[in-house]
Amino acid sequence: MIDQRLLPGRLEIVTYHNPGEVAQAIRSMVVRGAPAIGAAAAYGLALAALNSQVNDVQMMKAELHQAAEILLKSRPTAVNLSWAINRMLKIVDHDDSTLNEMRQKVIAEAETIAREDVQINKQMARNGAALIDDGDTIIHHCNTGALATVDWGTALGVIRMAHEMGKKIRVLVDETRPRLQGARLTAWELDQYGVPYDIISDNAAGYFLRSGQVQKVFFGADRVAANGDVANKIGTYMLALAAYDNGVPAYSVVPTSTIDLSLKSGEERSQDEVLGIQIHGQPAVPKGATARNPAFDVTPHHLISAIVTEKGIIYPPYEENLRKAVTGA
Numbered sequence: 001m002i003d004q005r006l007l008p009g010r011l012e013i014v015t016y017h018n019p020g021e022v023a024q025a026i027r028s029m030v031v032r033g034a035p036a037i038g039a040a041a042a043y044g045l046a047l048a049a050l051n052s053q054v055n056d057v058q059m060m061k062a063e064l065h066q067a068a069e070i071l072l073k074s075r076p077t078a079v080n081l082s083w084a085i086n087r088m089l090k091i092v093d094h095d096d097s098t099l100n101e102m103r104q105k106v107i108a109e110a111e112t113i114a115r116e117d118v119q120i121n122k123q124m125a126r127n128g129a130a131l132i133d134d135g136d137t138i139i140h141h142c143n144t145g146a147l148a149t150v151d152w153g154t155a156l157g158v159i160r161m162a163h164e165m166g167k168k169i170r171v172l173v174d175e176t177r178p179r180l181q182g183a184r185l186t187a188w189e190l191d192q193y194g195v196p197y198d199i200i201s202d203n204a205a206g207y208f209l210r211s212g213q214v215q216k217v218f219f220g221a222d223r224v225a226a227n228g229d230v231a232n233k234i235g236t237y238m239l240a241l242a243a244y245d246n247g248v249p250a251y252s253v254v255p256t257s258t259i260d261l262s263l264k265s266g267e268e269r270s271q272d273e274v275l276g277i278q279i280h281g282q283p284a285v286p287k288g289a290t291a292r293n294p295a296f297d298v299t300p301h302h303l304i305s306a307i308v309t310e311k312g313i314i315y316p317p318y319e320e321n322l323r324k325a326v327t328g329a
Helices: 019-027 034-051 057-072 079-093 099-129 155-164 181-193 202-210 236-245 318-327
Strands: 137-140 170-174 197-200 216-219 230-233 250-253 296-299 306-309 312-314
Touching (some): 019 034, 034 057, 034 079, 034 099, 057 079, 099 250, 099 312, 137 155, 137 202, 155 181, 155 216, 170 202, 181 197, 197 202, 202 236, 216 236, 230 236, 236 250, 236 296, 312 318
Parallel strands (some): 137 216, 170 197
């Protein structure tokens, strides 16, 4: 995996050998982004099969279920993680072949999940690029590019596709505090693609929206409820609210695997991510201060203009149309 904690200063690829290491990589945000987490978890389970030393099929199944539990606990808000693990376990539970055959089938399924993610992302990019007009300035939140997926990306993939189609666009990249996924990762990716951009502070988004300098807002999602409510990186709600108030369309770009019938509350990360911020090498907060650091918020569906998936662009009523997209109706 690319260790995303080191970007943009250093590009380093790290190697993991067992599901416990993969789970730790997910927890510590070496890898992040819902689709990338799902694929990483699938490979984590494949590593468990590859490394298993048991000589009985049922014992291997038990080992793989234990590994699945470890991986599932690493990032509970990312529905792609549970989706990928459950898909892998279906192979395990419905296979009574030899140990080696099961091992190969589990590895092959992880490879299939990875390949499908790239195909899905490119289809989402083609669908969503139709929403971007020549000359648009777009605010993009967090990081949703190739780093957040197996390749290409979700919301940033749409922007990349529009750029490669020859549309003249500019991206306002909000920092995405406190971990700065926008300033560190999205800006780094846009550099690779040659897309013009400016980094803005998170709290400047409202200014650019109200002054008429922005035509579109794009972000991804870690989970989408059946009614279209979107759980995404903290700050998405405020951005969507400001866009709605100024008549600027806000689009969430997600694979249908991110759509879930239930929506749990978002996780809260370590307060050290907030308290550790420094100015001129000195702590930016008083000694002994405490902080709250929610990682996600929920954006109500009425603030979202459309949800872009690999099945097409989904408009309200979301309750009906998201279900059709997921079930293939």
